[in-house]
Amino acid sequence: MVRKRLSRELLKLHRRVQAVSPPIPPDHASNAEWDAWADLQDLQAILAGLVSRRGEAPTTQADEQWHQVVDAHLANPAVLALLGEAAPDARALAAALGNVP
Numbered sequence: 001m002v003r004k005r006l007s008r009e010l011l012k013l014h015r016r017v018q019a020v021s022p023p024i025p026p027d028h029a030s031n032a033e034w035d036a037w038a039d040l041q042d043l044q045a046i047l048a049g050l051v052s053r054r055g056e057a058p059t060t061q062a063d064e065q066w067h068q069v070v071d072a073h074l075a076n077p078a079v080l081a082l083l084g085e086a087a088p089d090a091r092a093l094a095a096a097l098g099n100v101p
Helices: 008-019 031-052 066-074 077-099
Strands: none
Touching (some): 008 077, 031 066, 031 077, 066 077
């Protein structure tokens, strides 16, 4: 199978999103803080997986429904706060990966 290459712009977006690395919340942090941190980790993992498999057909139902999970994470204000300046990059990367096979 021939893999499609990502454009330089998409690779830049991916690097900026993956570079976001807030510290693990302290033990006394609220459940909401822990949930936001975990959701950010999940978002980064999903996007990294999609980037690495670019050009391949989805293999499971979960692969086909990734956008629902990504959309939920990107709609979460706490996740957006953790992403900071990389939030628009995450949105742009998710949109590009969802719209271009």
